[in-house]
Every structure is written in structure tokens, then in C-alpha cells.
Amino acid sequence: MKKSITLIIACIITVSGYSQAIYESFRSIKLDQSRELKIQLPRNYKKNVKKTYPLIIVLDADYLFEPVAGNVDYFSYWEDMPESIVVGVNQKKTRENDCEYDTAEFLPTLKGSEFYEFIGQELVPYLNQTYRTAQLKIIVGHDYTANFLNYFLFKDNPIFQGYVCLSPELAPPMAERISSKIASGSDIWYYLATATNDAEGIKKSVLALDEKMQTVENLETHYFFDNFEESSHYTLVGRGIPRALEAMFEMYRPISKKTYKEVLLPLETSVYDYLVDMYRTTEQLYGIKREIRVNDFIAVSTAIEKKARDEDERWKELEPLGKLAIKEHPDTMLGHYYLGIFYEQTGEPKKAMRAYENGFQLSEVAFLTKDYMLDKVNKIKEDFGW
The missing domain is CATH 1.25.40.10 (Tetratricopeptide repeat domain)
Structure with missing residues (x-):
């Protein structure tokens, strides 16, 4: 109940105008089309001209951006996390194509490959050049996009250090790949969530992934998992976002x-x-x-x-x-x-x-x-x- 109240308050703060979203159309060469972005800058971004900020990329921004941006604004207001730049990518009509993978290697293909290159080779470099971004970068997704964001984890030098996977619809070999990468990686924050009333197939695969992750012993990575009671595939999002932020920024908060x-x-x-x-x-x-x-x-x-x-x-x-x-x-x-x-x-x-x-x-x-x-x-x- 407290987490739900926190989310509601956070969203109200965002809507009230303290940290209003900027809407921007980004022309992508990789996609050969424009993509709509939602950007929330920290409250005092223009005044603190020497300050840099973590960057949080939100996939499925047509419905995920507001709850993420609201929680970020709320948490940073109380200094439970650093002020951050939140950028959402709208995918309402394109999410299935954006997350497409082949059925042989289960890696991004066709439009999915193009979207992967768009994020890594166009969007993030553009944001780094345009805004004062810090080293820490986090990516957030839900079901299809929560599976897709893991492909960035498999790079030798991942551009993202934080991964928020909300009820991911995992590709068949994804659990083995994720646990293997977490076991050998460093400076990675990985949050995974499902719920008791999640889609049965998704819940089963997520629980199997968590079982693998529990055997991983690597002090240089940070893994967090929630299986929310009485939540569904959609309502777990409202509980998972603040939990992920709490976990990833635990070291930032005052000593408890x-x-x-x-x-x-x-x-x-x-x-x-x-x-x-x-x-x-x-x-x-x-x-x-x-x-x-x-x-x-x-x-x-x-x-x-x-x-x-x-x-x-x-x-x-x-x-x-x-x-x-x-x-x-x-x-x-x-x-x-x-x-x-x-x-x-x-x-x-x-x-x-x-x-x-x-x-x-x-x-x-x-x-x-x-x-x-x-x-x-x-x-x-x-x-x-x-």
C-alpha cells in the first residue's frame, strides 16, 4: 500500500509541472524514420551547469515513461537517488517489430536489429552530446522490451550498467545467457520482477531465471528480484519501478x-x-x-x-x-x-x-x-x- 501511495504522489509531482516532460522528434538513420521521445530533465538542470546526471532510458514510453519519471523525481527530491535525466522512447505501434529476434540464434534481427543499433549508436550518443550525462546509464522495459534490453547486457563493454526487467517475455536461451553474463561481469545492477498473477508462461520463465541467478556468486554485480503477491502482469509495474530504484541506489542513500x-x-x-x-x-x-x-x-x-x-x-x-x-x-x-x-x-x-x-x-x-x-x-x- 505504501509503495502504491508513493507512486501516486510521484506521478502527481511530475504532472504538477516541477519537472515537465519535453517532447522531441528524433530522426533515425538506422530506422529510416522519426521516433518520438519524452525527456524529463532534473528540476535545477539549467542552474547547475557543471553537474552531470545519470541517464535512464525507458522503452515502451507511451505508458512506462510517466511512472518511471515520476518516481525518479520523487526519489531524487528526498535525496534517495541522484537527480537523473529520464528519456522515453514511444513504441506504441512498433514494439513487436522493435523487439524482433530470429528463431535460430535468438538475437535481434531485421527491425529488431535496426532498433538495437538506433538505441546504442544513435540515441545514447545523441543524448550524451546534448545533455550532461554521467557514467551511470539504466534501461527499463516491460515484457517484450524487458527481454530486448538484455541484448545490451551481452556486449563486451555494455553502454548500460543498470537493467530493470519488468515481467520479461524471455527468448528461449535468455536465462542461460543472462546468468552467465552476470556471473562474469562487473558493475552491473540487474532488477527482475514477476507476480503471482503474472501471465503463466512469463512467470514460469522468470522464476527459472531467478533460480539460476541465485547460484551466481559475483561480488561485482548486484542482482535484485521480486515476486509480487496478488499483482498482475500490468499492476506489478507500479510496484517494481520504485523497488528497482531503491535497490539500485541503495548506496546513494543516507546510512540507515x-x-x-x-x-x-x-x-x-x-x-x-x-x-x-x-x-x-x-x-x-x-x-x-x-x-x-x-x-x-x-x-x-x-x-x-x-x-x-x-x-x-x-x-x-x-x-x-x-x-x-x-x-x-x-x-x-x-x-x-x-x-x-x-x-x-x-x-x-x-x-x-x-x-x-x-x-x-x-x-x-x-x-x-x-x-x-x-x-x-x-x-x-x-x-x-x-
């Missing part, structure tokens, strides 16, 4: 309570390094350099302090964390507070007191207030009789 409990606390290596690596990885993937969130600093510092009660060496991680917080949030108390804790716990009370005093002069943030920082200073003075 679940990640804190299941990842940070059991982590045997440096929690500080985890934070740095997380933001470095998201920058590489999404092409966006972000300021580290205060929420993430707090999650990491809390984990460090909790683990340090059992391992004194862990206190040392607060020093680089404090310096990083000063760099990222120079006008706030945050970094100086971490340095103060570090100096206190490593036997340097005078340095700790100076760190708290330096923080006292800056802006309050999260749980840190001037009174709190002053209390830290006074407590050290009392303890040492200064």
Missing part, C-alpha cells in the same frame, strides 16, 4: 539503521574507511561528488565509539573523521567535537579542551549545541583542576 546494525557494527576493518569508500564509489558510479551528510558522520562516529569500548585502538579513527568533518562542514561544530573526543580518549586533555573551544565558536549541528560544547570544556577543567 539497518546498515548501521548489519554493516557498520560487525565491520572488522576501519569504519572511517567505509565512509570514505562509500562516497568515493558513489562518485565513480553516479558521476556526482557530494558533500558527506551529517547523518552519515553521526552514524559512523556512533559505530566507532561503540566499538571502541571493546577495542581502544578504534578511538584513533575519530581523528581522521574529525578532520574530514571540518573539511566537509567547516562552519559547524561537528569536526571539532570528534577531535575533542579523540584527544580525550587518547590522553591529551588540553588538546581536547581546545578542540571543544574551537567548536563552541561555530554553528550548532544535530545534537551539538553551544551549551553541550561548553559543558565538555568545563568537565575537563574540573577533572584536572584548571
Whole structure:
């Protein structure tokens, strides 16, 4: 129910004009015809002239574009994913020909081959030249087009890193080809969905593919699967799109309570390094350099302090964390507070007191207030009789 509400709200936001679609006719040499495109740019695209954005290509755009674009706008508004450029290709009268494959090799043929070249050799290069696209590119499809989009996965250097396959009508050898590619590939995000009331043949083949995918062990690829209860071939789309975005952009979101409990606390290596690596990885993937969130600093510092009660060496991680917080949030108390804790716990009370005093002069943030920082200073003075 919550996911349905999210989808409805997202679509309302899009319709209301904050991120209106641009309609464009694209003349294709490969297809020898024009194709209608729907393009949604991020809200502040014109203002952020140096910023690049992930590109999401939506097949079957005559009915898939709006739910995808609406969810992208909604998720990015709440910073659960990066703002992205969404481009839909209308296929209302051409989808079967566009997705045509031969019955010998089960590869694109005739119009299907032309459409494949149109996407890879014309449309994506055009979008890269016209708009500020980042490295990350995702493609979305449903039934026929969800099968077709897999052909891009089989290239040596795929132009898409993310694949959203909503109830795909799979070609006979597709399950073996997909699982084999996922097993040997890297930096691939693959989302697959069916439903209990999906078309029987489609559901059977999708479940068989999922069974194969469950045996794949490759830490450099990311596979996600949903079998929605009580949804049909068509209604699963409204549930699958937000689920796919949640899964593919999990690393982009703030550190959650679940990640804190299941990842940070059991982590045997440096929690500080985890934070740095997380933001470095998201920058590489999404092409966006972000300021580290205060929420993430707090999650990491809390984990460090909790683990340090059992391992004194862990206190040392607060020093680089404090310096990083000063760099990222120079006008706030945050970094100086971490340095103060570090100096206190490593036997340097005078340095700790100076760190708290330096923080006292800056802006309050999260749980840190001037009174709190002053209390830290006074407590050290009392303890040492200064």
C-alpha cells in the first residue's frame, strides 16, 4: 500500500509541472524514420551547469515513461537517488517489430536489429552530446522490451550498467545467457520482477531465471528480484519501478539503521574507511561528488565509539573523521567535537579542551549545541583542576 501511495504522489509531482516532460522528434538513420521521445530533465538542470546526471532510458514510453519519471523525481527530491535525466522512447505501434529476434540464434534481427543499433549508436550518443550525462546509464522495459534490453547486457563493454526487467517475455536461451553474463561481469545492477498473477508462461520463465541467478556468486554485480503477491502482469509495474530504484541506489542513500546494525557494527576493518569508500564509489558510479551528510558522520562516529569500548585502538579513527568533518562542514561544530573526543580518549586533555573551544565558536549541528560544547570544556577543567 505504501509503495502504491508513493507512486501516486510521484506521478502527481511530475504532472504538477516541477519537472515537465519535453517532447522531441528524433530522426533515425538506422530506422529510416522519426521516433518520438519524452525527456524529463532534473528540476535545477539549467542552474547547475557543471553537474552531470545519470541517464535512464525507458522503452515502451507511451505508458512506462510517466511512472518511471515520476518516481525518479520523487526519489531524487528526498535525496534517495541522484537527480537523473529520464528519456522515453514511444513504441506504441512498433514494439513487436522493435523487439524482433530470429528463431535460430535468438538475437535481434531485421527491425529488431535496426532498433538495437538506433538505441546504442544513435540515441545514447545523441543524448550524451546534448545533455550532461554521467557514467551511470539504466534501461527499463516491460515484457517484450524487458527481454530486448538484455541484448545490451551481452556486449563486451555494455553502454548500460543498470537493467530493470519488468515481467520479461524471455527468448528461449535468455536465462542461460543472462546468468552467465552476470556471473562474469562487473558493475552491473540487474532488477527482475514477476507476480503471482503474472501471465503463466512469463512467470514460469522468470522464476527459472531467478533460480539460476541465485547460484551466481559475483561480488561485482548486484542482482535484485521480486515476486509480487496478488499483482498482475500490468499492476506489478507500479510496484517494481520504485523497488528497482531503491535497490539500485541503495548506496546513494543516507546510512540507515539497518546498515548501521548489519554493516557498520560487525565491520572488522576501519569504519572511517567505509565512509570514505562509500562516497568515493558513489562518485565513480553516479558521476556526482557530494558533500558527506551529517547523518552519515553521526552514524559512523556512533559505530566507532561503540566499538571502541571493546577495542581502544578504534578511538584513533575519530581523528581522521574529525578532520574530514571540518573539511566537509567547516562552519559547524561537528569536526571539532570528534577531535575533542579523540584527544580525550587518547590522553591529551588540553588538546581536547581546545578542540571543544574551537567548536563552541561555530554553528550548532544535530545534537551539538553551544551549551553541550561548553559543558565538555568545563568537565575537563574540573577533572584536572584548571
